[in-house]
Amino acid sequence: MLAGADQANKGRKSPAPGAKAVKAERADKPEEASKPVKPDKAVKIPKPRKALVRDSFTMPEADFALIAALKERALGAGRPAKKSELLRAGLQALAALDVKKLRAALERLETIKVGRPKRA
Numbered sequence: 001m002l003a004g005a006d007q008a009n010k011g012r013k014s015p016a017p018g019a020k021a022v023k024a025e026r027a028d029k030p031e032e033a034s035k036p037v038k039p040d041k042a043v044k045i046p047k048p049r050k051a052l053v054r055d056s057f058t059m060p061e062a063d064f065a066l067i068a069a070l071k072e073r074a075l076g077a078g079r080p081a082k083k084s085e086l087l088r089a090g091l092q093a094l095a096a097l098d099v100k101k102l103r104a105a106l107e108r109l110e111t112i113k114v115g116r117p118k119r120a
Helices: 002-008 019-028 061-076 083-095 099-107
Strands: none
Touching (some): 061 083
């Protein structure tokens, strides 16, 4: 059986007598101490996204035209604004009003029919 083993290892070189000792010596050296330890990068924690709500509503054409006029004013002031930004800013302004002024602002609105229009 040795003859078969010799044929299998025929092309291979046998290791040098001191090769194993060199590997053992390398393993004994503390390689980590020679390399500078890099500090861990700050882990970015993703900000929780605020839930956005999509909705539709009905308004008179005059109020819709008012949105277009406010968009033009914002553009003239150097701050382009989207329709949703104008509506949100209006909500913030209404929220800052006291009850009497809020009621007065609501009383000035044109009364419209609530609900979805019927399909033709």
